[in-house]
Amino acid sequence: MATARRGKTTAAPDAAPQTRVLKKYPNRRLYDTQTSSYITLADVKAMVLQGLSFEVRDAKTNEDLTRAILLQIILEEETGGVPMFSTALLEQVIRFYGHAMQGVMGAYLEQNMKSFADLQQRFTEQSKGLAFSPEAWTQFMSAQAPVMQGLMGNYMEQSKSLFTQMQERLQQAGQMFPAMNAFPAKK
Structure with a gap:
């Protein structure tokens, strides 16, 4: 109100x-x-x-x-500053514009960013209350390598699952609408 x-x-x-x-x-x-x-x-x-x-x-x-x-x-x-996106990644993103997969790719990237943000938040919560000097932080991170590998493994598994779901939906759409298969993919 x-x-x-x-x-x-x-x-x-x-x-x-x-x-x-x-x-x-x-x-x-x-x-x-x-x-x-x-x-x-x-x-x-x-x-x-x-x-x-x-x-x-x-x-x-x-x-x-x-x-x-x-x-x-x-x-x-x-x-x-230090760029987040490589030239190759930017080129690949540009290639998706106008492509039949443009809408699907946007949704895929958005879901991946959400999963990565969730991963980052979990890591931040786990390290809350810890005050580190740069040297102590480096030591902490090297000791956390197995934990980080596990978290990144979970993230990669989620990403793979999202991509598989996307592929399955596209295959289902192709079966429902056979005319979609008549259009060649852009290269």
């Missing part, structure tokens, strides 16, 4: 968090309607890291620009 105070809407303590609206103006500036101030991409990145729900809207057309802003943040991260 939302309540109004001095012209602003605030959420009641038991209400679900509202989606924060950011407006993007033609001068390329982002305006946070909740704080009534201009923000930077670094601020948007901080919102993502905090897990805040938001959307970016064009100030004139109200078009949803959230994905474009998130991709811009990824581009800055990739060019500004």
Whole structure:
């Protein structure tokens, strides 16, 4: 339930968090309607890291620009430091655009990212409360090699299972709709 105070809407303590609206103006500036101030991409990145729900809207057309802003943040991260994506991986992702598997690949990657995030959270919870110097952390991690191998093994098994399920669904779809088999795969 939302309540109004001095012209602003605030959420009641038991209400679900509202989606924060950011407006993007033609001068390329982002305006946070909740704080009534201009923000930077670094601020948007901080919102993502905090897990805040938001959307970016064009100030004139109200078009949803959230994905474009998130991709811009990824581009800055990739060019500004140690990249996460190799050139080969980026090339492979590009090859899936326009391919019959594009939608399936997106869902597969999303499920894999969720599984990996769950794995990361479990590891973080297991090491909570431990204050380490860089040297102690290195020793801890080398002692954790068997644990990490087990966790990564579980992750890889989940990933393999997701891929197998995807293949089975595609085979079922091919049996239900034989015309799908008439289209050759792009190379």
